[in-house]
Amino acid sequence: MAGETVDSVEMLRRLVAFDTTSRNSNLALIEYVREYLGGHGVSSKLVPSEDGKKANLFATVGPDVEGGVVLSGHTDVVPVDGQPWDTDPWTLTLRDGKYHGRGTCDMKAFYAIALARLPEFRKAKLRRPIHFALSYDEEVGCVGAHALAARMAVEVPRPRAIIIGEPTMMTVVHAHKGAQIYVTRFTGFEAHSSMTHLGVSAIHFAGEFVHWLNRVQDELDAKAPRDSEFMPAAATFNVGTIVGGTAGNILARECEVLWGYRELPGRPIDELGERAQKWLREELLPKMKAKHPAAAIDTVLRSSTPAFSPxxxxxxxxxxxxxxxxxxxxxxVYGTEAGIFKKTLGVPTVVCGPGDIAQAHQPNEYILASQIEACEGFMSRMLEWACRE
Structure with missing residues (x-):
């Protein structure tokens, strides 16, 4: 692969071919990028996950000085399971000016285009460096970005700007909501469904919790600022999954609720979560224990993505x-790694990348050929800046 030159579409084709669904390892893609960078004389550093099954990567092209720009993207994609795809999601397919494939829009195109320009970056007389930053597990709560940003804060000279290349149709985004995701497990006590006075249905009490979340949502909606730039304007709750019970004639012993919320910038990211846990602990749990002392409620924070303020x-x-x-x-209103990078590195940050977020996570996901061209123009003008500064 030494000194290999490929165009943006070919690079995107290669990256899409890696099934980097979040449940899988991303190491094959990371190793490919590392070899490609190395073939052009660019060394890179890995920031592996704790179990070693995944890794972040960062690299610098140009002088080892402050004032450069970080081009950041995540390597993982969401599942295609059960989606009605018309093409192979792992094969880049051009139809009517649209390149279809999982990750084309969200968000492999951005760094595919940047990597394709690597030979030009190397030949140019850069006065400011261009940094690559690729993360793992963004789709399941921005898991990898925390360690990646922390390493870069120590080992990379302070950049002038960070670009998170999520799909924005190449417009500039300067703020988004933050997110907290929790898992709450309700433990009841099994009994025959005809003898409800002898047991505790974990599902019934989980339902009370969901109802309480809806009431809080109504409260938040009523207090939402009328001049908010966000839509929806308020913080928003979502219950993603509810799993529990064993049979129709048994009170459910266990029920697990995956829930979370998206909070506005400027608000404490954990405030709503703490309020919910307080209600569970002080209001709902005593009602469960009054029916049977074995009842319990346990809540675990699964992921936290800080809001991105302007x-x-x-x-x-x-x-x-x-x-x-x-x-x-x-x-x-969707989340990105922008808040993590901005908070950790203390550097001005924006979200700007090719593609329409409406295509993210969809069957037959695509990116317009015109958006690839627009992002190529972005990279050309960025390169001119890096040589001129």
Missing amino acids: EGNDEAKALAGSWSGSNTVGSV
Whole structure:
């Protein structure tokens, strides 16, 4: 692979071919990128997961000085299970100006385009460095980005801007909500369904918790600011899965609820979670124990993604706007790794990348050929800046 040159589409084809669904390892993709970088004389560093089955990667092209730009993307994708795909999700397929494949939009195209430009980056007389940052497990709660950002904060000269290449149709995003995901396990006491006074149905009490979340949501909606740039304007709860019970004539001994919320920037990210756990502990659990002392409620925080606030991002907004040619600056309600990088490195950050977020996680996911071209223009203008600064 020494010195290999490929265009953006070919690089995207190669990256899409790696099934990096979050439940799988991403090491094959990371090793490919590492070999490709090494073939062009660029060394890279790995930040592995605790079990060694996954890894982040970061690398620098250009001088070892401050003031560069970080190009950041996540390597994992969401499952295709049960989705009605018309093409092989792991084979890049062009149809009517759209490149289909899992991860084309969310979000392999951004760093595929950047990697394809590596030979140009290497030949150019860079005065400011260009940093690559690839993470694992963004889709399941931005798991890998924390360690990646922490290592880069220590080992990479302070950048001038960080670009998170999530799909924004190449417009500039300067804020988004944060997210907390929890698992709450309700433990009841089994009894025959005709003898409900002898047992505790974990499912029934889990249902009370879901009802309480709905009441809190109504409260938050009523207090939401009318001039919010977010839609929905308020923090929002979601119950993702409920699993429990063994049969129709038995009170369920266990029920597990996967739930979470998206909180606004400027609000404590853990406040709603603490409020929910307080209600579970002080209001619901005593009712369960009154029916049987063996009842229990246990809650575990599965993941936390900090909100991304607009303050302090002006320099990154100006740079990304000039490179993308977009005059649009806005916010989104979905989460990214932007808040993690900004908080850890203390550097102006924006989200800006090719593709439409409406295509993310969808069957027949695609990115428009025109968006690839737009991102290539972004990289060209960024390169001119890096040589001029």
